[in-house]
Amino acid sequence: CPSDRVQNARFGACLMKEPDVVAAGVAAMRRAVDLPVTVKTRIGVDDRDSWDDFVRFIDTVAGGGCDTFIIHARKAWLQGLSPKENREIPPLSYETVYRLKQRYPEFSITINGGITSIDETVEHLEHVDGVMIGRAAxxxxxxxAEIEQAVFGGNAPANREVVLDRYIDYIDREMAAGTPFYAMARHVLGLYQGERGARAWRRHISENRPRAGATGQILREAAENVLAVA
Ligand SMILES: Cc1cc2nc3c(=O)[nH]c(=O)nc-3n(C[C@H](O)[C@H](O)[C@H](O)COP(=O)(O)O)c2cc1C
Known part of the structure; x- marks a missing residue:
């Protein structure tokens, strides 16, 4: 992350300029936990954006004990671009990530950035070990669910309503523990994206969320609206 807040606190993308600090962090985490310690990084930052800079960074961090990297396949500019622009303007270079995998076949390399479809996912998996999807998901x-079906070979929920039933159960449980309704509901506003009735779905949730006593039931009503439109 290249945001000002993150840079001021000396974490996020600016750490690409301090590979030794990252390596020491990885080593300290590995000593402290049994969980896998992974590093997510860009392919460069500011003027440190050559292949050699990138390899030096990966080499150093690997020295701290990291063998799993998630690579956002574009550089970041620490000044002049907002975090959002930094996710859009620097060009993607998937080739750089493929090249990294060729150089370090023993490492697990996951590619990230601008991937939005199953076809792209399958194509990337010809070159690297994993695909991370952020905004599109x-x-x-x-x-x-479509990826679960197409890439992992099954076990996807049969339809959106099955997911919704489970999510409503989750919302009910969490609300009992004090989590506000919309903090959870807003994450499913895109559930019907691209389907007939998507707008009715979003509108029902948005309009009813301020309702006193809003619960998971609102999602059920919204889904009925979708089915009525579809
Ligand atoms: C709202 C938002 C917040 C993000 N925060 C972080 C973060 O804290 N750390 C990080 O490594 N990446 C963060 N990212 C970047 C994503 O992890 C990902 O690298 C980026 O969105 C590119 O992948 P995509 O095109 O699939 O979304 C954030 C992205 C978004 C949209």
Missing amino acids: YESPWLL
């Missing part, structure tokens, strides 16, 4: 969470 958030904007249209059903993509994850």
Whole structure:
């Protein structure tokens, strides 16, 4: 992350300029926990954006004990671009990530950045070990079910309503523990993205969320609206 807040606190993308600090962090985490310690990084930052800079960074961090990297396949500019622009303007270079995998076949390399479809996912998996999808999955969470089916070979929920039933159970449990309704409901606004009735779905949730006593039931009503439109 290249945001000002993150830079001021000396974490996020600016750490690409301090590979020794990252390596020491990885080593300290590995000593402290039994969980896998992974590093997510860009392919460069500011003027440190050559292949050699990138390899030096990966080498150093690997020295701290990391063998799993998630690579957002574009550089970041620490000044002049907002975090959002830094996710859009620097060009993607998937080739750089493929090249990294060729150089370090023993490492697990996951590619990230601008990937939005199953076809792209399958193509990337010819070159690297994993694919991370951020915004596309958030904007249209059903993509994850399609990937479950197409890439992992089954076990995806039969339809959106099955997911919804489970999510409503989750909302009910969490609300009992004090989590506000909309903090959870907003993450499924994209569930019907691309389907007939998507707008009716979003509108019902948005309009009813301030309602006193809003519960998971609102999602059920919204889904009925979708089915009525579809
Ligand atoms: C709202 C938002 C917040 C993000 N925060 C972080 C973060 O804290 N750390 C991080 O490594 N990446 C963060 N990212 C970047 C994503 O992890 C991902 O690298 C980026 O969105 C590119 O992948 P995509 O095109 O699939 O979304 C954030 C992205 C978004 C949209």
